[in-house]
Amino acid sequence: MVAQNIAFGVLAAATSLAAIRVVTTRNVVHAALYLVVVLASVGALYILLTAEFVAAVQILVYVGAIVVLLLFGVMLTKATLGEDDQLDNDQRWLGAVIALFLLGTLSFVLVDAFGDDKLPSLEGVSRATLEAQRGSGAVGDAIFSTFLVPFEVVSVLLLAALVGAIVLARRD
Amino acid sequence: MDVLSGPVAGVFRAPDVDYHAFAPELVLVAVLVAVLVVDLVLEGRGRRLVGGLAGIGLLAAMVPVLTLAVDGANRSMVGGAYVVDDFALVFKGLFLIAGYVTMLLSSDYLADDDYYEGEYYFLLLSSVLGMMVMASSRDLISIFVALELLSIPAYMLAGWRKRDLKGNEATLKYYLLGVFATGVMLYGMSLIFGITGETVLTEIGSKLQGPGASLPLVSLGIVFVIVGFAFKISAVPFHSWAPDTYEGAPTPITAFLSVASKAGGFVALMQLVFIGFLGRDDVWQPMFWVLAALTMTVGNLIALRQTNIVRMLAYSSVAQAGYMLLPFAVAGDLAKGPGAAMGPMTTYLLIYAAMNLGAFALVLAVARKTRSGEIASYGGLFEYAPGLTVLMSIFVFALAGIPPLGGWYGKLVVFKTLLDANTPWAIVLGVIAAVNSVIALYYYASVAREMWMRPVPDGDTTPVRVPAGLTAALSLCAVATVVIGVYPQVVARFGDLAVFSLLP
Numbered sequence: 001m002v003a004q005n006i007a008f009g010v011l012a013a014a015t016s017l018a019a020i021r022v023v024t025t026r027n028v029v030h031a032a033l034y035l036v037v038v039l040a041s042v043g044a045l046y047i048l049l050t051a052e053f054v055a056a057v058q059i060l061v062y063v064g065a066i067v068v069l070l071l072f073g074v075m076l077t078k079a080t081l082g083e084d085d086q087l088d089n090d091q092r093w094l095g096a097v098i099a100l101f102l103l104g105t106l107s108f109v110l111v112d113a114f115g116d117d118k119l120p121s122l123e124g125v126s127r128a129t130l131e132a133q134r135g136s137g138a139v140g141d142a143i144f145s146t147f148l149v150p151f152e153v154v155s156v157l158l159l160a161a162l163v164g165a166i167v168l169a170r171r172d
Numbered sequence: 173m174d175v176l177s178g179p180v181a182g183v184f185r186a187p188d189v190d191y192h193a194f195a196p197e198l199v200l201v202a203v204l205v206a207v208l209v210v211d212l213v214l215e216g217r218g219r220r221l222v223g224g225l226a227g228i229g230l231l232a233a234m235v236p237v238l239t240l241a242v243d244g245a246n247r248s249m250v251g252g253a254y255v256v257d258d259f260a261l262v263f264k265g266l267f268l269i270a271g272y273v274t275m276l277l278s279s280d281y282l283a284d285d286d287y288y289e290g291e292y293y294f295l296l297l298s299s300v301l302g303m304m305v306m307a308s309s310r311d312l313i314s315i316f317v318a319l320e321l322l323s324i325p326a327y328m329l330a331g332w333r334k335r336d337l338k339g340n341e342a343t344l345k346y347y348l349l350g351v352f353a354t355g356v357m358l359y360g361m362s363l364i365f366g367i368t369g370e371t372v373l374t375e376i377g378s379k380l381q382g383p384g385a386s387l388p389l390v391s392l393g394i395v396f397v398i399v400g401f402a403f404k405i406s407a408v409p410f411h412s413w414a415p416d417t418y419e420g421a422p423t424p425i426t427a428f429l430s431v432a433s434k435a436g437g438f439v440a441l442m443q444l445v446f447i448g449f450l451g452r453d454d455v456w457q458p459m460f461w462v463l464a465a466l467t468m469t470v471g472n473l474i475a476l477r478q479t480n481i482v483r484m485l486a487y488s489s490v491a492q493a494g495y496m497l498l499p500f501a502v503a504g505d506l507a508k509g510p511g512a513a514m515g516p517m518t519t520y521l522l523i524y525a526a527m528n529l530g531a532f533a534l535v536l537a538v539a540r541k542t543r544s545g546e547i548a549s550y551g552g553l554f555e556y557a558p559g560l561t562v563l564m565s566i567f568v569f570a571l572a573g574i575p576p577l578g579g580w581y582g583k584l585v586v587f588k589t590l591l592d593a594n595t596p597w598a599i600v601l602g603v604i605a606a607v608n609s610v611i612a613l614y615y616y617a618s619v620a621r622e623m624w625m626r627p628v629p630d631g632d633t634t635p636v637r638v639p640a641g642l643t644a645a646l647s648l649c650a651v652a653t654v655v656i657g658v659y660p661q662v663v664a665r666f667g668d669l670a671v672f673s674l675l676p
Contacts, residue, residue, distance in 0.1 A: 105392065106392075108388070109363075109387070109388045109389040109392050110389065112387065112388055112389065113366075113367060113387045113388070113389035114366075114389075141184045144184070144186070145184065145185065145186065145187045145250070146187075146250055146251060146253065147250075147253075147313055147314075148187055148189075148250060149249075149250060149253065149254045149305070149309075149314055150313045150314045150316075150317040150318075153301075153302075153305050153314070153317045153318065153321055154317055156201060156204075156298060156301060156321060157298075157302075157317065157320055157321045157324065159298075160294070160295060160298035160299075160321065160324060160325045161324050163208065163291050163294060163295070164291065164295055164324065164325060164327075164328035165328075167289050167291045167295075167328070168328055168331060168334060
C-alpha cells in the first residue's frame, strides 16, 4: 500500500497547490490551466480508488469540455489576456475567512464520520468480481435499470439546455 | 476482456415499466417535441398555433393524471425511486394547471412582443416536465435531475428579453445563485450518500433512524440539502435573486417562477424531509423555524417600501413562502406525527397558486395600457376598468388572508398546525406570523387604495383591452380564489390526499 499512499500524497499536494493558484493568480488563462491540474489530479485520485469509469468521465467532461469551454469564453469575451489587476476582489479577506471556516467544518465532520474507516483490502479479490462490482459494466447496468428514469430525463434536459443556449446566443 | 462480454453481461434485467404511471410525463414529452418540430417547420409564423398546441398538450397530460387518480393505486417503480401516489398526482395536477395558466398569459404577451421565439413554449413545457418528474422522485438522483430540468429552462426564460438590461440582470442573478445553491445541495446529498450508501429516500430514512444517524456529518448534509432548496423557494436569506429576477423576467415567466417553481421546491423539500430526513427533526426543525421567521418578516418589511408592483409581489411571494414553511418548523411536535404537517402545506400551496397567478395576470392586463409597473400607475383604475379593479382587489385581499377569499383558509390551516404542536417555540412562531399578517395587510391594502380612491395619474381613461387568453386566465384564478374561500373543503380534500405514507 506504500505506493498508493505516496501517490495519494503527491496528488493531494498537487491538487491543493494548483487549487490555491487558481484563485490567487492574476492571469485568467493561467487560472484555467491550473484548473486543468486540479481536475486531472482529482481524476487520478479516482483511479487510485479503482473507479476507472468515474476517472475517465472526469477527464473527458471536466478537463476535456469544461476547461476548454472556459478558455473559449476567455477568448471570445473581452477578458484581458495576461496580468490583470482587476481580477482581484475587495472582499477577498471575507472570502478567505469563509473558505477557511468551511474547510474547518468539513474537515471536522468528515474526520469525525470516516476518520477510523479503512478502505476494504483488495487482496484475494478476483479481478472478475471487482469488475462486476464497480467496473464500467456495472455502471452501465445501473444506468439502464435503477437509474432509468433520471437517465431518460437527462436526455430532455440536454435538449432543453441546447435549444435554450442557441436561442440566447443567436443574434437576431 | 471485451466490454460487451464482461462478467455482468447477461445478468442485466430490463426494469418493468408501468406505462400508465409514466403516461403524464410521456404525453408531455411528446407534446414538447411536437412543439419544437412544428415551430421549426413554420419558421416562427405560427405563434398562435404553437402556443395553442402547447396549451392543449398540457391539458392532454392532465387526462392520465386523472385516470391515475381514479385508479387510486400507489405505483412504486424502480425500487421505490419513482412513486406515483396521491401526493404526486395532486402536485402534477397543480403544475399542469399552473403551466396552462402561464401559457394563457404568454400567448397574448408574446403576440405583440419583439422577443417572440417558438422555443419559448418548448422551454416552458420542459420546465413543467421537470416539476412533474420532481413530484414522483423519491431518490436523490431523480430529485437532482428533476431540479435541473425545472431550473435550466427557467434560467433561460427569465432572460428572454435579451436586449433588455434588466432581463440580463434577471437571468444572470438567477442562474449564478441557482447553480451555486445546486452545488451546495449536491454536496449535501453526497455527504448523505456517503454515510448511508443509499440514494432511495425510504432507505435513507430507515438508515437515518438507526445508529450513526446523529453524526455531525449527517446534520451538515441535511443543512446543505435544505439550503439548496431554500434558494428555490426563495426563503430568506437565500431570496436576494427573487426581486430582480421577477422584475426583469417577462411577467408570465415571473408568475410561473413565483408559483410553479416555488411549488416544485416545496414538493422536493417535503419528500426529502418527511421521508429521508424524518428521523433527524432535531436538525431541520430549528432550521426551518429560523428560515420561516426570517422569510416572513424580511419579506413583508421590504415589501412595505416597494413602489413597483412586480417587486412588491416578489417580496410578498417571499413572505408567503415563509407562511408555507411554518408547518415544517413544528412538524416533529405534532401529536399525529410529522406527516400531519403536509396537508396544511399542500393546501396553502394550492390556494397560493390560484391567487398569485391571478395577481400577476392582472399586472399583465393593466400593463397593457399603462406600460408601467409602478403602483402609482394603478391610480383611479376603478374609473376606467372597474372589472379589473374588483379582480385585483380579490387577489390582493386573498393574499392578505381576508375571508371569504381563498387566502384565509390557507392561513387558518397553517396557524392550526402551530396550535396543534402547542410548544413554546410554535406559539412564538405563531405570534411572529400573526404580526406579519398585519404588516402584509398594509401593503396589500395600499394597492387597493390606489385603485379605488386615487385619481388617474395621467388623466387617460381609455378602457383597458383585455384579450381572450388573459380573460380566461383571470376568470380561472378569480373563480378558484373565491370558491376556495367560500367552500374550502375543495382544497382541504386535496390537502388530505397529498400525504404519503411515512416511515414507521
